[in-house]
Each structure stands twice: as C-alpha cells, then as structure tokens.
Amino acid sequence: MSATESTSPGVRLRPEIAALPPYRQGRPAPADGFKLSSNENPFDPLPSVRDAVAASAATINRYPDATALQLRETLADRFGVSADEVIVGAGSVSLLAAFIQAAAAPGDEVVYSWRSFEAYPGLVTVAGATSVQVPNRADHGHDLDAIAAAITERTRVVIVCTPNNPTGVIVGQAEFESFMAKVPSDRLVLLDEAYIEFVAPELLESGASVDGRTLLGRYPNLVILRTFSKAYGLAGLRVGYAIGPAPILDAARATITPLSVTAASTVGAIASLEPSAADELGARVRVIAERRDRVREALVAQGWGVPQAQGNFVWLPAGERTAEVAERLFEAGLVTRGFPPEGIRISIGEEESVDTLLAILDELVER
Missing domain, CATH: 3.40.640.10 (Type I PLP-dependent aspartate aminotransferase-like (Major domain))
Structure with a gap:
C-alpha cells in the first residue's frame, strides 16, 4: 500500500458543502490581453x-x-x-x-x-x-x-x-x-x-x-x-x-x-x-460610466439585446451560445465571465480593449 492510500473511510463532511462548487476566479488574461471578468477598476491606485x-x-x-x-x-x-x-x-x-x-x-x-x-x-x-x-x-x-x-x-x-x-x-x-x-x-x-x-x-x-x-x-x-x-x-x-x-x-x-x-x-x-481623493476618483468613475454607455450603445446597434447597464459592466444575453462567444473573446485576448447557458458579463476595462471587444462581437451577433 502506498503512502497516499488508506483503507479508512473518508472524513464525514456536510453533503451540501461537499457538493458545493468552490468560488473560482476567471482565467488570467494573456500578457497582451485584457481581464474583463472581475469588474475591477482598470485605473492604478491613487x-x-x-x-x-x-x-x-x-x-x-x-x-x-x-x-x-x-x-x-x-x-x-x-x-x-x-x-x-x-x-x-x-x-x-x-x-x-x-x-x-x-x-x-x-x-x-x-x-x-x-x-x-x-x-x-x-x-x-x-x-x-x-x-x-x-x-x-x-x-x-x-x-x-x-x-x-x-x-x-x-x-x-x-x-x-x-x-x-x-x-x-x-x-x-x-x-x-x-x-x-x-x-x-x-x-x-x-x-x-x-x-x-x-x-x-x-x-x-x-x-x-x-x-x-x-x-x-x-x-x-x-x-x-x-x-x-x-x-x-x-x-x-x-x-x-x-x-x-x-x-x-x-x-x-x-x-x-x-x-x-x-x-x-x-x-x-x-x-x-479624503476630500483630496474625491475629485480624481469621481473623474475615474465618470470615464468608466461613459465607456460603459458607449459599449452598450454599440452592442445594441449591432443587434445584441444588452439591457440597461448601470454598473461597471454590461450583460450580453448570449443564451445557448454563451460558452462559444466567451471562448471566441478569450482567443482574442479578452477574458470575460460566462454564465452558461444565460449570458456573459463583460467588465468595462481599459479603453484599448473596446475596439477588439466590439469587433469580435460584431462578427458573432446573429442577424
């Protein structure tokens, strides 16, 4: 019997906890890509x-x-x-x-x-x-x-x-x-x-x-x-x-x-x-919100049914195509958060990510 084998029964755990999948972060972005999966603020700390x-x-x-x-x-x-x-x-x-x-x-x-x-x-x-x-x-x-x-x-x-x-x-x-x-x-x-x-x-x-x-x-x-x-x-x-x-x-x-x-x-x-931080943080939030609105408007114009967006992300109701669309975005260097079979949450990240995001989704929309 090897050191890793045992004849003793497994530890008794709560069955509902044993069956509960642990929280998993999204995949890391490639070196030249963008992480749009965790709703993080793309700006460096003040x-x-x-x-x-x-x-x-x-x-x-x-x-x-x-x-x-x-x-x-x-x-x-x-x-x-x-x-x-x-x-x-x-x-x-x-x-x-x-x-x-x-x-x-x-x-x-x-x-x-x-x-x-x-x-x-x-x-x-x-x-x-x-x-x-x-x-x-x-x-x-x-x-x-x-x-x-x-x-x-x-x-x-x-x-x-x-x-x-x-x-x-x-x-x-x-x-x-x-x-x-x-x-x-x-x-x-x-x-x-x-x-x-x-x-x-x-x-x-x-x-x-x-x-x-x-x-x-x-x-x-x-x-x-x-x-x-x-x-x-x-x-x-x-x-x-x-x-x-x-x-x-x-x-x-x-x-x-x-x-x-x-x-x-x-x-x-x-x-x-601190009051000294308020103006700069507020300006950053406005940039992200403007970028969010611009992304949503572009996706709606493409034909995606993106709902009203008031967070720092947009929701792409891709349905049964969720995994397919998320994988295609990943191949383009964009890590997003897919929730099959419902849709994909796309965080609003760096401005440099927007053109690639819109280009890929324009290719994938069903018209």
Whole structure:
C-alpha cells in the first residue's frame, strides 16, 4: 500500500458543502490581453492611497483594530449615522455571509432574484439555509412583486442587488419603497449596492434608481451594503461596509471572522475617502460610466439585446451560445465571465480593449 492510500473511510463532511462548487476566479488574461471578468477598476491606485498602504507596512507585526473604528467613524460622518451603525468587513461579500449566518439557519429561507450575484447561493448553503430564487423580469431586472410574494413564514433574509450583478439593471426608489411596505418588519432586507457609484447621478437624483443612503433610519429591518473594491479601486485590499440598525449589525459582528480587515485595508479606505481623493476618483468613475454607455450603445446597434447597464459592466444575453462567444473573446485576448447557458458579463476595462471587444462581437451577433 502506498503512502497516499488508506483503507479508512473518508472524513464525514456536510453533503451540501461537499457538493458545493468552490468560488473560482476567471482565467488570467494573456500578457497582451485584457481581464474583463472581475469588474475591477482598470485605473492604478491613487498615489495618496498607495502611500498610506505602504506606510502601514511598518506595523504589520501588530494586529489591526478589530472593529476598524477609525474607518467606521469616517463612514458614520459621511452617512450621518453613529459608528455603531456601521460595520466593516473583508469585502461586502464577507458581510453578506455574516448577515445571512446571523439570521438564517437550517429550515429557513433566503429569497433573492436570479440571476444575481453568483455568491448568493453558496453563502446561503454554507449557512445551512435554503435559497428561494425568483426569476428576473424579461428586462433582466428584479421582479420585486414576485420577490415579495415569495416571502413565507420560513423566510429570514431577502437580498436586493442594485445595480444587479451581472445584468446591470437598477431598482427604482418608488418600487423599492413599495416593496419594503410589503416585507414583514421582522425579516432582514439586505440592499446590496456594490456598484452604486456607477449609477448615473440623474437617475439617483430623480429616484429612477434607489439610493440606500436616503433610506437610512426609515426601516428597522434594512441594511445597505457597499464596497471599496469597485469604484474606489481597492479590490486587492478586500474592504467593504454595511450600514443599518445597531442590533442587526451586532448580530453580524458575532458571526464575522475576527481581525479579518487588515490595517492596510483600513488606511487605504480612509485615504480614499479624503476630500483630496474625491475629485480624481469621481473623474475615474465618470470615464468608466461613459465607456460603459458607449459599449452598450454599440452592442445594441449591432443587434445584441444588452439591457440597461448601470454598473461597471454590461450583460450580453448570449443564451445557448454563451460558452462559444466567451471562448471566441478569450482567443482574442479578452477574458470575460460566462454564465452558461444565460449570458456573459463583460467588465468595462481599459479603453484599448473596446475596439477588439466590439469587433469580435460584431462578427458573432446573429442577424
């Protein structure tokens, strides 16, 4: 018998976890290609942020502040809440996990639109709860009436993602408020706003898009989640935050991995919130949004049914051709995120990627 063989039975694992596919990143881009698969910000870090992160290396022999108090206080001032109403985590996805684990147990249900953020099903399964997936509307947006109708006595958490990842469609202010009126006040609602900064300002100002910050303090069961990974360009630092009623956040704090937010993450986020950084970050977001709109308009003109896009990505509903189209883009040096058999999420990256992207998709569109 070899050293790697054993007659002992395998370790007993939870069957639903053993069957759960692990999260997998997209393929790396070739040296002369572009990574358009992870919704990353294509701009380099701001010099002020890079300097702050570098300076934090002098204290890496020490644990970080477990509560990220300075960052929470900075965010609290920004949103007009108390520091106790802010929680910081290793990306907003870790906070989603913490809230789901705090509220849902085996036998409970978590309701969300589908297709939406690919991590939702796994987070629910890990908590031991059951996913209830409500199909998107024909325009690839949330059907909030159907989501409200799917809430039962077993429901503990409802997730609304706007702009929806991966389809890019937003939820309106009035429709969200109408939805909240239908949700029992003892069911937790998580408003996932990871891409809110990319929404056109006029849509936020008019109420065509919901803005979670305008709802703070109005609902005892609502928590909004945001991140520094996208608009702020700090994906590699893994830092996100949530704002909501302190008792709900305290429950999440009890489930979250201690010391998961590093000192580098904290100082990088704080530096990104400095007034001196706001103009440059805002300019970068506007460039990405303009590029997104230009790409979408070109794809629609080609004949692709690309829905409204308000994140830093566009959704290509390629259907049964998803794998074929994604592979053809990869051969051209463009790594995208395919979700067979539904479609492809294409992040808005460097300007140099646009001509190749449009040329390949113009060849592949069915006319």
